[in-house]
Amino acid sequence: MESERRRLDPSAREELRQVVGADWVLTDPDQLRTYECDGLTGWRAVPLAVVLPASTQQVAAVVGLCHRMGLPFVARGSGTGLSGGALPVEDGIVIGLSRMRAILSIDLENERVVVQPGVPNLEVTRAVAPHGFLYAPDPSSQRVCSIGGNVAENSGGAHCLKYGFTTNHVLAATLVTSDGRVAHLGAAVLDAPGYDLLGVVIGSEGTLGIVTEVTLRVIPQPETVKTLLAAFPSTDAAGEAVAGIIAAGVVPAAIEMMDRATIEAVEFAMHAGYPDCGAALLVELDGPAAECEALFGQVVTICRASGSEEVRVASDEAERALLWKGRRGAFSAMGRVSPDYYVQDGVVPRSRLAEVLGGIRELEARHGLRVANVFHAGDGNLHPLILYDRRSPDGPERAKALAEDILTLCLEAGGSLTGEHGVGRDKVCQMPKLFSITDQAAMHRVRGAFDPYGLANPGKLLPTPRLCGEHPGIYRPHPAELAGMAQRL
Amino acid sequence: MRPGALVELAGVVGSDRVREGSPEDAPAGGSPPLVVRPGSPEEVGEVLAWASSQGLAVVVRGGGTKPSWGAPARSCDLILETLGLDRLLEHEPGDLTCVAEAGMRLDQLQDRVSSVAGHRQRLMLDPAQGGGSTLGGLVATGASGPLRARYGTARELLLGARFALSDGTVARTGGTVVKNVAGYDLDKLLVGSLGTLAVVLEVSLRLHPTPEGSRMVALEGISPEVAASFCSRVRRAPVAPTLLEALWPEGTVLVRFDGSMAGALSQAGVVASLAPGARVLGEDEAGQFEERLRGRPWEGAGSVAGFALPVSRTGSLLELAEEGGLVRQLSLRAGLGVGEARLDEHPESLLRFRERVGALGGFVSAHRHQGPGAGGLDPLDPVAAELALAVKLALDPSGTLAPGRGPGGS
Numbered sequence: 001m002e003s004e005r006r007r008l009d010p011s012a013r014e015e016l017r018q019v020v021g022a023d024w025v026l027t028d029p030d031q032l033r034t035y036e037c038d039g040l041t042g043w044r045a046v047p048l049a050v051v052l053p054a055s056t057q058q059v060a061a062v063v064g065l066c067h068r069m070g071l072p073f074v075a076r077g078s079g080t081g082l083s084g085g086a087l088p089v090e091d092g093i094v095i096g097l098s099r100m101r102a103i104l105s106i107d108l109e110n111e112r113v114v115v116q117p118g119v120p121n122l123e124v125t126r127a128v129a130p131h132g133f134l135y136a137p138d139p140s141s142q143r144v145c146s147i148g149g150n151v152a153e154n155s156g157g158a159h160c161l162k163y164g165f166t167t168n169h170v171l172a173a174t175l176v177t178s179d180g181r182v183a184h185l186g187a188a189v190l191d192a193p194g195y196d197l198l199g200v201v202i203g204s205e206g207t208l209g210i211v212t213e214v215t216l217r218v219i220p221q222p223e224t225v226k227t228l229l230a231a232f233p234s235t236d237a238a239g240e241a242v243a244g245i246i247a248a249g250v251v252p253a254a255i256e257m258m259d260r261a262t263i264e265a266v267e268f269a270m271h272a273g274y275p276d277c278g279a280a281l282l283v284e285l286d287g288p289a290a291e292c293e294a295l296f297g298q299v300v301t302i303c304r305a306s307g308s309e310e311v312r313v314a315s316d317e318a319e320r321a322l323l324w325k326g327r328r329g330a331f332s333a334m335g336r337v338s339p340d341y342y343v344q345d346g347v348v349p350r351s352r353l354a355e356v357l358g359g360i361r362e363l364e365a366r367h368g369l370r371v372a373n374v375f376h377a378g379d380g381n382l383h384p385l386i387l388y389d390r391r392s393p394d395g396p397e398r399a400k401a402l403a404e405d406i407l408t409l410c411l412e413a414g415g416s417l418t419g420e421h422g423v424g425r426d427k428v429c430q431m432p433k434l435f436s437i438t439d440q441a442a443m444h445r446v447r448g449a450f451d452p453y454g455l456a457n458p459g460k461l462l463p464t465p466r467l468c469g470e471h472p473g474i475y476r477p478h479p480a481e482l483a484g485m486a487q488r489l
Numbered sequence: 490m491r492p493g494a495l496v497e498l499a500g501v502v503g504s505d506r507v508r509e510g511s512p513e514d515a516p517a518g519g520s521p522p523l524v525v526r527p528g529s530p531e532e533v534g535e536v537l538a539w540a541s542s543q544g545l546a547v548v549v550r551g552g553g554t555k556p557s558w559g560a561p562a563r564s565c566d567l568i569l570e571t572l573g574l575d576r577l578l579e580h581e582p583g584d585l586t587c588v589a590e591a592g593m594r595l596d597q598l599q600d601r602v603s604s605v606a607g608h609r610q611r612l613m614l615d616p617a618q619g620g621g622s623t624l625g626g627l628v629a630t631g632a633s634g635p636l637r638a639r640y641g642t643a644r645e646l647l648l649g650a651r652f653a654l655s656d657g658t659v660a661r662t663g664g665t666v667v668k669n670v671a672g673y674d675l676d677k678l679l680v681g682s683l684g685t686l687a688v689v690l691e692v693s694l695r696l697h698p699t700p701e702g703s704r705m706v707a708l709e710g711i712s713p714e715v716a717a718s719f720c721s722r723v724r725r726a727p728v729a730p731t732l733l734e735a736l737w738p739e740g741t742v743l744v745r746f747d748g749s750m751a752g753a754l755s756q757a758g759v760v761a762s763l764a765p766g767a768r769v770l771g772e773d774e775a776g777q778f779e780e781r782l783r784g785r786p787w788e789g790a791g792s793v794a795g796f797a798l799p800v801s802r803t804g805s806l807l808e809l810a811e812e813g814g815l816v817r818q819l820s821l822r823a824g825l826g827v828g829e830a831r832l833d834e835h836p837e838s839l840l841r842f843r844e845r846v847g848a849l850g851g852f853v854s855a856h857r858h859q860g861p862g863a864g865g866l867d868p869l870d871p872v873a874a875e876l877a878l879a880v881k882l883a884l885d886p887s888g889t890l891a892p893g894r895g896p897g898g899s
Contacts, residue, residue, distance in 0.1 A: 107801075109800070109801045110799045110800050110801050111800070153670065154670050154674070156668065160668070164645065165668075165670075167674065167677070168641075168645060177872065177876065181872045181875075183870055183872035183873045183875075183876055184869075184870040184873060185868075185870070187797075187852065187869075188799065188850065189797045189798055189799055189826055189827075189851055189852065190797045190825055190826065190827050191795065191796075191797035191852060191854070192852060192869075193852055193854060193867060193868055194866050194867055194873065194877050194896060195681070195682055195686070195866060195868075195877050195880060195881075195896070196644070196677045196678060196680060196681060197678075197868075197873060197876055197880070198677075199644065199674055199676075199677025199678065199680070200673055200674055200675065200677055202674065203670050203673070203674050204673055204674075220724075220725065222727075224727075246583065246584070246585060247582065247583045247585075247608065248698070249585075249697070249698025249700075287729050288727050288729055288755070288759075289727065290749075290751055290752045290754075290755030290756065291729070291748050291749060291753075291755070291756065292752075293751070293752075294748070294749035294750075294751045295748075295749060295752075298749075347664075347666045347668050347669055348666070349581060349584045349586070349665070350583065350584050350667075351581055351583030351584045376668075379666075379667050379668040380584075380667065380668065381668045414664075414665055414666070415666050416664050416666050416668070416669040416670075416671050417671040418669075418670050418671050419666075419668040419669060419670065420668065420670055421670075423670075423671055423672065427671075431672065434664070434671055434672070435661065435672055436660070438658055438659065438660045439660045439661045439662070439672075441658070441660070442654065442658060442660040442662070442675065442884070443662075443673045443675065445883040445884060446673055446675065446678070446880060446883060446884070447673070448883055449879035449880045449882070449883040450876060450879070461672070461673075
């Protein structure tokens with residue numbers, strides 16, 4: 001009940017205003033509602049206040065106040081996360097980093113860029129592209145999602161198959177600890193002395209403190225990019241081709257798979273001109289021209305040997321964009337063919353892709369719901385979209401049950417709970433499926449070393465007995481998604 | 490060690506797995522420790538639980554190839570050898586992944602994963618100490634060699650691990666798939682922690698295929714300035730080297746390309762045109778150069794230090810090596826600004842080298858050193874140092890593992 005909600009202590013509110021300026025402390029319920037969820041809209045909570053600091057010192061002062069008052073805090077970047085990592089806690093505050101969006105320095109000789117956490121991912125590449133460089137991690141929400149959020153989630157993207165994840169591209173970070181101290185982790189060069197604390201902070205989903213400055217590695221743009229779309233009669237055949245490519249030792253920059261349901265939706269919604277087939281693979285190779293040519297021939301041969309009926313090769317940048325158009329638009333296209341969908345994020349060993357996709361088909365039949373598959377096949381990261389109608393009496397429950405069964409299938413195949421969306425609030429109660437109580441206890445110990453009072457993003461990533469009796473609500477599209485700004489993977 | 494300890498320990502793991510150590514097993518000046526070689530991950534947990542309950546200091550040992558990395562342990566009552574854990578548990582050639590016990594030697598693993606019909610794979614780590622290093626040791630030290638230029642260190646290759654804490658807890662982190670963000674990435678904490686946080690029991694690793702073709706380019710007898718400018722041009726050229734190594738005092742830069750034969754040849758041609766005197770080597774000559782890379786810069790007397798500095802300052806480091814005196818031999822991964830140097834035998838060499846590299850914006854860590862300033866696992870930032878100590882205390886509250894080597898002398 002609104003009236004029974006705890007309110008922010010007036011003296012705390014005053015102090016926060018003094019730190020960041022009165023305009024940047026939001027306590028009006030209508031304003032707070034903007035922050036009630038992230039990209040996982042089924043979970044919602046209204047915080048006591050939202051504070052928007054503009055510097056490391058301000059973040060440290062705000063967190064210091066939280067520490068003194070025992071007030072939980074949740075850091076938030078652009079709010080595009082898909083696991084509820086930035087879901088507020090009702091008796092705490094949200095610290096939004098969106099005002100901290102300056103690129104602080106660019107040092108191309110040493111291939112590094114220093115940014116504030118609110119800088120959108122794509123802005124980094126934009127800043128260095130004129131000089132022939134790029135920032136490799138490219139989550140699909142890269143126009144909107146922030147570097148701070150990428151660090152919290154260890155974000156990947158379609159091209160992480162070759163280039164690795166955020167953790168492989170961060171040299172240093174400034175961390176405001178849960179008691180308001182400022183730590184400098186890592187260094188501007190490799191091999192900073194001491195434990196790799198930065199490596200643990202990356203992917204810790206805001207539970208070990210707040211990152212307020214990040215030193216990123218940028219890399220030279222590849223000489224050549226070659227892209228093909230191969231049509232297959234079935235996902236089995238496409239899965240076999242993926243396994244063949246990986247086993248041959250070819251490391252494409254990206255291998256994306258779309259099944260028939262996805263291709264049909266894409267054709268219906270945007271007429272991308274994809275072939276009518278059971279499954280399509282989008283394969284992209286990049287690097288030195290001669291190496292690319294040689295590997296490209298190998299990939300085409302493997303696709304044909306696995307039963308590909310048609311291989312289309314992009315001959316220029318415009319054709320490449322066209323091949324990617326359907327893939328990039330797949331999620332919004334799904335919104336056109338199904339009233340609702342839930343996106344799962346699981347990982348399987350690449351050699352077992354075909355088998356798990358077969359298992360998903362059996363689950364579809366058993367649950368009586370359709371599943372569309374569009375995902376990062378090269379690293380075994382599945383994104384099944386479970387199509388349902390929330391107006392049907394048990395639609396959401398059946399979708400959720402199917403999503404959980406798919407995850408179980410992934411884990412039984414030796415995979416993981418999440419490849420890139422994170423655990424957040426969404427999967428916190430499923431952590432025991434992957435990690436024993438003992439494993440979790442070791443993680444709790446590390447959390448305790450950083451945040452002994454459990455104030456930094458409580459209730460995320462690691463399960464607690466109190467947490468796991470609740471159920472998430474149904475999926476509702478995030479405003480950024482509706483606006484076509486961001487997609488759900 | 491107090492009398493009776495050996496018998497108690499034999500009660501934990503069986504008498505065939507415990508022995509009295511020799512004087513060589515003891516850290517400088519100490520009395521010989523006991524040596525235990527557990528036969529299973531669970532036994533490691535039991536040994537650690539027993540040792541911490543007895544207040545004993547435990548030092549972990551794998552292949553024993555890097556005993557001198559980091560600060561020496563203040564005391565050592567028990568050496569825990571991992572060599573009894575040497576099984577390959579899984580190898581999925583189609584996934585390019587494997588899971589092995591931590592006491593397996595690198596050369597054993599390479600033999601196993603390269604011999605599957607139709608799949609010639611390798612773990613792409615080439616530490617100077619060679620194949621006698623164990624997988625656990627490679628994680629604990631983060632050791633790597635010239636291949637780091639393309640494949641990274643254990644940090645990039647480790648997908649998951651099973652480890653034992655000093656209270657006997659046996660836990661897992663990560664997984665066996667190449668993409669995974671579930672839970673904290675404790676793998677990263679293990680890499681380079683020098684046996685001070687946990688005993689690594691099992692590692693899940695990413696493998697790579699053995700390339701079909703390879704070509705090496707050499708530029709010899711050059712000045713530091715020429716070397717720096719050549720390396721800089723290589724970095725800006727449309728090529729992807731597997732290694733880019735500057736060797737001093739020889740005044741040599743080596744660049745190797747692996748992949749398809751056509752790709753390797755073409756890239757080698759591009760790089761050979763970047764400087765007068767640079768040439769593409771034939772197979773035999775390339776083999777001889779590979780031989781020279783092996784074991785550098787460890788052969789000979791003097792401290793050995795790892796270093797890291799901004800790539801833009803590597804020319805100045807080569808100048809220092811050219812001067813002679815302080816730096817005897819140096820291997821620089823020129824694209825990354827990291828490498829190892831063997832120093833003059835003077836006891837203060839390490840301190841002087843640290844000062845010089847520090848002035849260039851870099852860091853130095855002792856890999857072989859007797860004398861002052863070995864340094865340990867101390868970050869420069871005071872708050873980071875507090876966090877590091879808190880992590881050490883959280884995972885090894887009894888201070889059982891290599892006491893003195895951890896942050897703040899913990």
